[in-house]
Amino acid sequence: MRSIPHHLLKKIIEEALIEDIGTGDITTDSIVPEDMRSKAIILSKDDGIIAGLIVAKEVFKYLDADVKFNEKCKDGDSIRRGDIILEIYGNTRAILSGERTALNFLQRLSGIATYTRRCVDIVSPYNVKILDTRKTTPLLRILEKYAVKVGGGENHRFALYDMVLIKDNHIKFAGSITEAIKRIRKNLSHIYKIEVEVKNIEELKEALENNVDMVLLDNMDLKIIEECVKIAKGKALIEVSGGISIENLESIAKLGVDFISMGKLTHSVKSLDLSLEIE
Structure with missing residues (x-):
């Protein structure tokens, strides 16, 4: 924005x-x-x-x-x-x-x-981009995402209509990651990027087997993130989210991820x- x-x-x-x-x-x-x-x-x-x-x-x-x-x-x-x-x-x-x-x-x-500039400065040596989320003030999203850009961050999807993000509840409803992706590809044009939220290495491997564009490593500790990066690097873009703060931001950026998304950029500054x- x-x-x-x-x-x-x-x-x-x-x-x-x-x-x-x-x-x-x-x-x-x-x-x-x-x-x-x-x-x-x-x-x-x-x-x-x-x-x-x-x-x-x-x-x-x-x-x-x-x-x-x-x-x-x-x-x-x-x-x-x-x-x-x-x-x-x-x-x-x-x-x-x-x-x-x-x-x-x-x-x-x-x-x-x-706050965004502070986060961007921390990760700048590691070629990692800071992303916002949809955790914005109702009706003010366009302004708050603009402010993230001003601070040097990047915008994730603006709303539910512009990018596919398969989350845990979607996976539960579909029965599996594979089935959720199958339904997306059946019902949507190929122009939409597909990202899948994964909670562990098994889910990551399943997502990668389905040739997704991005994987979202959700609320993982540093050792698991490091292992996931080794598996996914070069196969899909890697985003990390959940429990991100100024204190652990650099530790995560060092691991070789592509994006770190932070709800704090807009919901609690x-x-x-x-x-x-x-x-």
């Missing part, structure tokens, strides 16, 4: 502003004159990677079509505590009413990009601390 289609971004922002402003910002509208204009800055209170400037700007544009910006950095840039991220010139009511929604998006996406101040 290298960019965010404008029509989808607009829809997300519209819903977020309806949620936060509703029938009106009764505090701001009671205090600030309707035609007042101001300058505001978004300030970093953390070190990290910025992501989501396009989203924050669109929030203010939605409320004030004449708003102007002076970007002090761009998505993907490293920022330090005390850095000014963005200068905003516009209607004061619009700035104050859009503040929380804009910051919520910007802080969340920057937190994802920051700490938002970057940013604030908006009227000048």
Whole structure:
């Protein structure tokens, strides 16, 4: 997800502003004159990677079509505590009413990009790619996967419709890995890549016998992963997932896998601390 289609971004922002402003910002509208204009800055209170400037700007544009910006950095840039991220010139009511929604998006996406960059830096010597998952905030997947890309990670499948991933429950229903793959090939075009989640060496061998494109080694310890890599290398791409953390990331990357997927990139990161101040 290298960019965010404008029509989808607009829809997300519209819903977020309806949620936060509703029938009106009764505090701001009671205090600030309707035609007042101001300058505001978004300030970093953390070190990290910025992501989501396009989203924050669109929030203010939605409320004030004449708003102007002076970007002090761009998505993907490293920022330090005390850095000014963005200068905003516009209607004061619009700035104050859009503040929380804009910051919520910007802080969340920057937190994802920051954590992703940290993981990418750890595995970079080993030619391993960091992947995200579908463990995203409902209705915000397109934004969160964009933030992963900004941080240097790669997107796994976007949704259930764009790639086959046969998981343990599918295998239970079909009766075996072989039968699950047989049904996929019967019902879908060959253009779809097939990945199979395996829990042990026996399942790995069965998947490889069926010439799958990728295998997902799920929740395996390091010794089993190492053995699986020896068996699967050159026959299928190898992804590792389950229980991945900053602490064990390098140990796994050293084993020769192709991908490491991490739900933590999107489901439990700490938002970057940013604030908006009227000048």
